[in-house]
Amino acid sequence: MTVYGLHASHEQIPPAGLLDAVVHAERAGFTAAMCSDHFSPWSVRQGESGFAWSWLGAALQATDRMPFGVVNAPGQRYHPAIVAQAIAGLASMYPGRFWAALGSGEASNEHITGAPWPRKDLRNARLRECVDIIRALLAGEEVSHDGLVTVDRARLWTLPAEVPPLVGAACSTATAAWCAEWADGLITVNAPPERLREIADAYRDAGGHGPLHLQVHLSWAPDEDHALALAHDQWRTNVHTPPVSWDLDSVELFDIVSEHVTPGQVAGTVNVSSDLGRHTAWLQEYADLGFDTVMLHHVGREQAAFIDTFGAEVLPQLDVTRPLPATAKEYRCV
Template identity: 50%
Template sequence: MVFLGYHASHEQVPPSRLLSAVVRAEEIGFDGAMCSDHLAPWGIAQGESGYAWSWLGAALASTSFSLGVVTAPGQRYHPVISAQAIATLEEMFPGRFWAALGSGEAVNEHVTGDEWPPKDRRNTRLRQSVDVIRELLAGREVSRSGEIDVHRARVWSLPADPPPLLGAAVTAETAAWAAGWADGLATVAQPPDKLAKVLQAYADAGGTGPRVIQIHVSLEDTDAAAVQVAREQWRHSAISGSLWDIEQPEDFDALAGEPSDEQLRKGALIAHDASELADRIAGLVALGFDRAYIHGIGTDQTAFLDRVERDLLPALRGAL
């Protein structure tokens, strides 16, 4: 059976309400949850960005299912600090935590004042960070010099077993690269042909572990309302080209401009019919994913989760 999870979006919902939402997500039948780890939202209208690691402790203590986070060690977080945070959550909640590690986005990382490196250097930095984190989670003392400098670091409070460290990848090239070190693959919904290439690249490079997809949806009572939610909350997805080098939410808004309905439909699954949405989600999962995390892109998570309980989850269970 395919694992169906809930995605908690820190950029759109205050952390207190998001905690209530993840508790509700377990109550209505989701198998687990994941969250983002941003310092800033994608756009001004989103207007939030709680600290993921504080929230994760509260969320794990308030639920009994698994939770994961997509995070970027290397600039805003030194990998020693990332390793300590990962170890603490796994020690407190054994077998319930995972992290997907990515090379980061300028909107979150530029605040350190350090140079924002090109993609090849970010990948090198991430790989070095992953190696440091794994060594620390194994209880070893670590010193390194390179894209990441570490001096005689050690994490003292360790879990019995380290949690899975997945690779976050959007392109086939990054997926193939991540296959060399990751315990699984985490990606986001794209056109099926692009997703198929991401999965194939990961497999061809020897990638193992779960294949995880995050799917953005706008499910409202009418199609017009669903489009409007996407326009207000998710129009940055209409930006052509890379999102990773943009520094400010205002810049995302300016670059997105006023996208057409057709452009918005490419950035999220927009629907008013839950059965039809379930079929579209099932089509993406069928490409080869083990877990799907559903992200309702509106800010009213209470209404979204009520609709999911009533209509979407039953339809999804039937479609998968």
């Protein structure tokens, strides 16, 4: 059985619209949700960038049972002690309903501090320091640290009864194996099945425990050409592989390098189809690969028709389950 949830894209939709979407999705049969955490969208056309953490409090309050996750990059835009405090606050108010995925970030969001953008190996080292700091703070320890980040006598005074999972974010086998050292689960994005299997196996073979999460970019409309046009309009800046996606630092640059991206290229990274049976088969394939949670991101800015249609005609064809309570002790690596 697999959890099928909704991905809320702050880059594309205003916070109030995303709040309506997750409430709508829960009523339609989606059993979980997650959101991005961006300071900047990927293109001028997307045109939004709501603050994820304030939205999460509202979304958890507005829904009844849905757990929520967020993908966050501590270390530059966010000090890890602030991330720990935010995690603790949400987990205290909504026990078992919140998890955070931690990654090394993208320059498009992190450059705003004015600090230099480190190379990838330093970003990973910084992330690992942040993970250890966040875990220690969530355990109630006072933390001082001098390294790639600095912490001076930090302590969280409000602690959750259960520590929520800290999930590793990875798009490569090397990063997935590295996440196994510290993560309570793994999250990645849709790719060809053989690639997803390699990433999942790299995490498990390195000793990684906990659930496997997958974020799926998709575009659906009753008309095939419309579905492809939606994907090309909204997601053509997202076809670029690292290091481009890591290192470009403005929406204008993303738009420039994506000027000649074709609809066919977008269809290589987004599941585009008007055929609900095909979408169902894609989602079932991800479950068969061993992903415990599949988060659906319809890349069009209008969500209501997608939610209604998938809730009525796609989810009933799948073996949908509710997630276990989100607590780190269930999944903590040893």
